[in-house]
Amino acid sequence: MTKEELLDCHKRIQPFIHRTPVLYSQLINEIASSNIVFKCENFQKMGAFKMRGATNAIMQLTESQKEKGVVTHSSGNFAQALSLAAKSLGIKAFIVMPNNAPKVKIEAVEGYGGNITFSESTIEAREKASELIAQNTGASFIHPSNDLDVIIGNATACLELLEDVPDLDYVFAPIGGGGLIAGTALSAHFFGDDCKVIGAEPITVDDAFRSLQSGIIETNVSGETIADGLRTHLGDINFPIIQKYVQKIITVEEYEIVQAMRLIYERLKIVVEPSSAVALAAVLKEKELFKAKKIGVILSGGNVDLNYLPFEKYS
């Protein structure tokens, strides 16, 4: 992996993604006693950073692979990302979604032209359904997070952030399947000036936290969290990158996630999904450690079901 590969990727996917803005709030800085800039991937096309990885993964396929389309299984954002990226690039996308996926995410995938197949919500059922589609259609399977081209694509969010704000001491990103934090870590390593990367995870699905401790990929037996994008576990491609380049993982409670999410809505006046708020919650939880530091927070996305916002429940 080289610096040039990341820069090439950025150049390649640029026509198909937004360069998202960087925002800050004086009041949030006062609360945190540090200087925080937010990389707003909620403003990315289809509403999440996953557009970056999906676009890069498709663009790296051969022409004959592209003809047969792509397939993935995803609980939401990657499904939308692969659908829209495929549409932008003129190829077919087959999407396996759990039958309990939020309605707003199902409609979005349909809106972007993805061909949906529903399966049981277990990872096994979703993988099996994807394999079957790949066999029947010849479509290339693209994993939402454990795929090097996806990781490199995702890395461009932090790359842009460091272009805009070069002197960050820390970058925080949420950890779900590990594709965002791995990409973020690569960009911080290549483009930061001693910029450390910290992962943020709900305490109820702390598989990545435990994985870093045990040295093997841990899973979540059960574990409900409002940050529904972060329930998945790491993979064999992103885990070594995380082990090498991520300094630490901070786990946060559900109420801390909602508190951070409320700050983002009230002070930045932007819509983010709960998974995005996990990274700010981590900064605030251990704010003594980061006093007066310059911190980047990757807001991963903004695709939230407005009928089920958590504010009233946690007020």
Place this chain on the structure above:
Amino acid sequence: MTKEELLDCHKRIQPFIHRTPVLYSQLINEIASSNIVFKCENFQKMGAFKMRGATNAIMQLTESQKEKGVVTHSSGNFAQALSLAAKSLGIKAFIVMPNNAPKVKIEAVEGYGGNITFSESTIEAREKASELIAQNTGASFIHPSNDLDVIIGNATACLELLEDVPDLDYVFAPIGGGGLIAGTALSAHFFGDDCKVIGAEPITVDDAFRSLQSGIIETNVSGETIADGLRTHLGDINFPIIQKYVQKIITVEEYEIVQAMRLIYERLKIVVEPSSAVALAAVLKEKELFKAKKIGVILSGGNVDLNYLPFEKYS
């Protein structure tokens, strides 16, 4: 009133306000069959356009007036605006608030250093309480909407919008007390290229709509609306401007306001208060009239109580 007065005002208040961004959504354009740009005053300091008028009104006081401070009565955003503008300019602000004002707005006024006096929520009670404070302290009364300096300050939002997007056919703004629409109409007149101004009002508090028909300032006998910033009626200073320069007022139902608000949250990924959504609701309601036109929509503010968002109720 001249073009130069507006430009002078903009120059004067610029150090104390944000130049807010202009956003758009391809999907909203498809739904509307027109090209809509949103002037995002939800990103303004304290979260609403009212910061512009409040700042200008204070800056136009004499030094001896400034020493004694300012007083106003407001159900929310102007209270915050005058408090913050006063704080920025180093003077005192006395704020009369109705005792049923949302908690989030009371806390915000306190946060900006405003001295709050609570009164009954009738306009009479609020006016009386303000007069008493003015008598006792010598503070200058600044009306939230029926004040020429406030109107000129508010006009700078549309002025900036037309600097960024000069060829708008229409600008839409919500109508509450009339201070935003009057300022918007002045800027459209002086800086637009045959740019027409259309007001938007909840049907349940359609006092401005009726005022334009009858030629006198009408009031709302009762009338509940989710757009709580729009319950007030016009004043003798802004009404003649509205009569002269506003082409039309479109009234919208509550469910149409929430539908428009949902589009803004889901597609622009930004937080706006219901009053802001009224203007988009008006565009969508009569979209046949505005087909293929270039439309500016002033999103007036983003100060919403997150515990009482309307989405679930209207889903």
